Amino acid sequence: MENKKKRRLGKRIAGLLLSVMFLGLSIGETAQASSLPYDTYNYDYWENIVFTPSAYVPDVSVSGVNLGVGAFSSPQDMCVAPDGKIYVADTGNNRIVVLDSAMKNVVKVIDSFERDGQQDTFNAPYGVCVSEKNELYIADSENKRIVVLDENGDFKKIVDNPTSEILEEGYVFTPLKVSVDYADRIYCIGRNMFEGIMVFDENGDFTGFFGTIEVQITLWEKFWRKLATKEERSKQQLFIPTEFTGIDVDSGGFVYASNVDPEGVQAVRRLNPKGEDVIKKGESGNLGGDILVAMSGTYSGPSIIVDVVYRENGIYSILDSKRGRIFTYDREGNLLYIFGGLGSQAGTFTIPVAIESSGEKVMVLDSYRGEIITFIETRYGNLINEAVALRFDGDETQAVAKWQEVLKLDENNELANTGIGKAYLTAGDNKTAMKYLKLGMNREYYSIAFKRYRNEILKDNMNFIMTGIVVVCVGVYVFKRIWRKKKGKKAEGGIL
Amino acid sequence: MKKYFSKDKWNFMFYTMTHPADGFYEIRHRDRGSVPLAVVMVILFSICYSMNRMLASFVVNDVEPRAVDSLRELTAVLLLYLLFCVGNWSITCLMEGEGRLKDIAIAVGYALVPMIVTLVPATIISQGIADNEEAFYTMLVVVGIAYSVIIALIGIMQVHNYTLGKTLIVLFLTFIAMFIIIFVCLLLADLVNQIYNFFYSLYTEIIFRN
Numbered sequence: 198m199e200n201k202k203k204r205r206l207g208k209r210i211a212g213l214l215l216s217v218m219f220l221g222l223s224i225g226e227t228a229q230a231s232s233l234p235y236d237t238y239n240y241d242y243w244e245n246i247v248f249t250p251s252a253y254v255p256d257v258s259v260s261g262v263n264l265g266v267g268a269f270s271s272p273q274d275m276c277v278a279p280d281g282k283i284y285v286a287d288t289g290n291n292r293i294v295v296l297d298s299a300m301k302n303v304v305k306v307i308d309s310f311e312r313d314g315q316q317d318t319f320n321a322p323y324g325v326c327v328s329e330k331n332e333l334y335i336a337d338s339e340n341k342r343i344v345v346l347d348e349n350g351d352f353k354k355i356v357d358n359p360t361s362e363i364l365e366e367g368y369v370f371t372p373l374k375v376s377v378d379y380a381d382r383i384y385c386i387g388r389n390m391f392e393g394i395m396v397f398d399e400n401g402d403f404t405g406f407f408g409t410i411e412v413q414i415t416l417w418e419k420f421w422r423k424l425a426t427k428e429e430r431s432k433q434q435l436f437i438p439t440e441f442t443g444i445d446v447d448s449g450g451f452v453y454a455s456n457v458d459p460e461g462v463q464a465v466r467r468l469n470p471k472g473e474d475v476i477k478k479g480e481s482g483n484l485g486g487d488i489l490v491a492m493s494g495t496y497s498g499p500s501i502i503v504d505v506v507y508r509e510n511g512i513y514s515i516l517d518s519k520r521g522r523i524f525t526y527d528r529e530g531n532l533l534y535i536f537g538g539l540g541s542q543a544g545t546f547t548i549p550v551a552i553e554s555s556g557e558k559v560m561v562l563d564s565y566r567g568e569i570i571t572f573i574e575t576r577y578g579n580l581i582n583e584a585v586a587l588r589f590d591g592d593e594t595q596a597v598a599k600w601q602e603v604l605k606l607d608e609n610n611e612l613a614n615t616g617i618g619k620a621y622l623t624a625g626d627n628k629t630a631m632k633y634l635k636l637g638m639n640r641e642y643y644s645i646a647f648k649r650y651r652n653e654i655l656k657d658n659m660n661f662i663m664t665g666i667v668v669v670c671v672g673v674y675v676f677k678r679i680w681r682k683k684k685g686k687k688a689e690g691g692i693l
Numbered sequence: 694m695k696k697y698f699s700k701d702k703w704n705f706m707f708y709t710m711t712h713p714a715d716g717f718y719e720i721r722h723r724d725r726g727s728v729p730l731a732v733v734m735v736i737l738f739s740i741c742y743s744m745n746r747m748l749a750s751f752v753v754n755d756v757e758p759r760a761v762d763s764l765r766e767l768t769a770v771l772l773l774y775l776l777f778c779v780g781n782w783s784i785t786c787l788m789e790g791e792g793r794l795k796d797i798a799i800a801v802g803y804a805l806v807p808m809i810v811t812l813v814p815a816t817i818i819s820q821g822i823a824d825n826e827e828a829f830y831t832m833l834v835v836v837g838i839a840y841s842v843i844i845a846l847i848g849i850m851q852v853h854n855y856t857l858g859k860t861l862i863v864l865f866l867t868f869i870a871m872f873i874i875i876f877v878c879l880l881l882a883d884l885v886n887q888i889y890n891f892f893y894s895l896y897t898e899i900i901f902r903n
Contacts, residue, residue, distance in 0.1 A: 647752070
C-alpha cells in the first residue's frame with residue numbers, strides 16, 4: 198500500500214510534466230482520428246493512461262425548450278422511475294418535469310399538489326427520487342421538507358423537522374438529495390450535515406445517521422495543532438468530514454453514496470444496512486476517479502465526484518464535475534471504462550450535476566445548460582457490460598467469448614486478459630493461462646497457473662531430473678578423485 | 694593492469710568478505726585492496742540490480758519493465774558511489790579518520806559483493822516461485838543487503854579506526870555532506886547556466902546590431 202502511495206505521488210509529478218508536454222504538442226496537432234468530443238482511456242496496472250475505444254458515445258441532448266415546457270432553470274437532480282419515466286427536478290422553476298422513457302415527450306409537469314384541501318407548491322426542489330412503488334420523493338429544499346406523492350401525483354405525506362437528541366439544537370433541515378429503498382426508508386443528504394446520510398423510516402421519523410465518513414487527521418497536522426496556541430487553533434480551519442454528494446440505492450437495499458475526496462482515493466461508498474462501507478476497491482485500491490492528475494492549472498487536482506448511479510450486475514458509474522468524466526466500476530472495484538468531458542460541443546458538459554442510467558443509455562444532467570445529455574453504448578461498451586454481467590452471475594465460461602471479442606477491439610484490456618486466463622486455467626491449459634493472466638497483471642491467478650504448470654513439468658521430466666542428479670553426483674566424485682591423484686603426483690614431483 | 698587485477702587482489706576481496714575486520718585493516722595498512730576492482734564491483738552491482746528489476750519474475754516484481762533504464766541506473770549508481778566516497782572522505786578528514794579516499798572507495802565497493810552474489814541467484818530463483826513462496830526470494834535478497842550493510846559498516850570503521858558509535862555518527866554526517874554537495878553542485882550549474890545565458894544574449898545582441 199505504502200509503495201502504491203509513493204508511486205502515485207511520482208505519477209502525479211509525472212502527470213504535471215506530461216500535461217506541460219501535451220500543451221506543447223497540441224499546438225502542432227491537426228486532425229484527430231476520432232470524432233468524439235472527448236478522450237476515452239483507462240488506467241493500466243501501473244497507472245499509466247491507456248487509450249481505449251469509446252465505450253459510450255453521445256446520443257441526443259434534451260432540453261426543456263425541445264420538450265416545449267420552457268427552459269430548465271438550473272435543474273439539480275433527475276431520477277429514472279421503475280417504469281422508465283424520467284423525473285427531472287427543475288430547481289429554478291420550482292417544478293418537477295416528468296418525461297417519457299424515450300425522452301421525446303413530457304408526460305406531466307408537477308408544480309403543485311393538494312394538501313389538506315389547499316394548494317401547496319415547491320420551493321427549489323433539489324432532489325428527486327421514485328421508489329419501487331412508483332411513489333415520488335421530492336427534496337423540497339427551501340421549504341425544508343421532503344414531499345412524498347403517490348403514483349397519481351396525489352399528496353401522501355411530508356417529512357420535515359427531524360427531531361432527535363443527536364441533532365444539534367437549531368439545526369435547519371435542508372434536504373438536497375434523496376433516495377428510497379425497497380422498504381420505503383428514506384435516505385437524505387442535508388445541507389451542512391457532516392454527520393452522514395440522514396435516514397428516515399417509512400413513517401417519516403428520523404432514525405439516525407448513516408455511513409459517517411470519519412475525519413482523517415495526519416500526524417503532521419496533529420503535530421502543528423499541538424504547537425499552536427488556543428487562539429491560533431480557533432482561527433484554523435475545522436476538521437470537518439466531507440459531505441456526501443449523491444446517493445443511489447440498489448435493489449438489495451445497499452446504498453451507493455458519492456462524496457468529494459480531496460485525496461482522490463475513495464469517492465464512492467457502498468453502505469450496507471448497518472451503515473458500514475462494504476465497497477471493494479479492486480487491484481488499484483482507487484475509487485476516486487482520475488488517478489493521474491495534474492498538480493496545477495485549471496483542471497488540476499483529484500476528481501470532484503458529484504453523483505453516483507447503480508446500474509445493474511454490480512456495475513456503478515460516478516460523475517466527475519471537475520473534468521466532466523464518467524467512471525464506471527464493476528463490483529470488484531475494477532475501472533471498466535471512462536468517457537465524457539467538459540466543453541461546449543454536443544456530448545460534453547458545462548456543469549454536470551446528476552447521472553442516471555436506463556438500459557443501454559447513460560444520462561447526465563447539466564445544470565448550467567439545463568440539458569440532459571444522453572450517451573449510448575458502443576459495441577465495446579456493450580461487450581464489457583455483458584462480460585461483467587456474466588461474471589457477476591458466476592458464468593465465467595460464457596464470459597470468455599465476450600472477453601475475446603473485447604480483446605479484438607482493445608488488445609491490452611487487463612480485465613479481458615484475466616477473464617480469458619481464468620477460463621484457460623479452468624480448462625487445464627496452464628501455459629496459455631499463464632500468458633493471459635500475466636497480460637492481465639493478475640498475480641493471484643497467475644500463481645495458481647504457474648504452480649500447476651511447474652508440477653506438470655516436474656512430473657513429465659522426473660526421469661531426466663533424477664538421472665541428471667545422479668550423473669552430476671557421480672561426475673563430481675570421479676573428477677575429484679582424478680584431480681586429487683594428479684595433485685598428489687605433482688606434490689610428489691615437487692618433493693623429489 | 695596486473696597490479697590492480699591480480700589473483701591476489703581478487704582472492705583478498707573474498708577473504709575480506711569472510712574476515713572483514715582483518716581484511717580492511719590489511720587493505721588500509723598493507724595496500725591489499727584495489728580501487729579499480731572496487732569500481733568493477735560497483736558496475737557489476739548496478740548491472741545485477743537492473744537485471745533483477747527487469748528480469749525477476751512477475752510474481753515478486755512490481756517494477757514496470759519499460760521503466761527500467763539500465764544505463765541511467767548505472768550512471769546513478771556510479772554518481773552515488775562517487776558522492777558517498779567524497780562525502781565520507783570530507784567528513785572523516787575533519788574527524789580524525791585515518792582512511793584515505795582510496796580506502797573508502799575500496800570499502801564501499803567491496804561491500805557490494807554480497808549483494809551481487811545474492812541478487813543473481815535471487816533473480817534466477819524468482820523464475821521458479823509462485824505467490825506466497827516469495828519468502829525464499831525475499832530472504833535471499835534481505836540477507837544480501839544485510840551482509841552488505843554490515844561489511845560496509847565494518848569497512849568504514851576499520852579503515853578510519855573508529856568505534857561503532859562514531860562510525861554511525863560519521864555516516865549520518867556523510868549523508869548531510871552529500872546533500873550539501875548536491876546543493877552546491879546545483880547552485881554552480883545554475884550559475885554557469887546564467888553566465889552562459891548572459892554571454893549568449895550579448896552575442897545575439899551584437900549579431901542583431903549589424
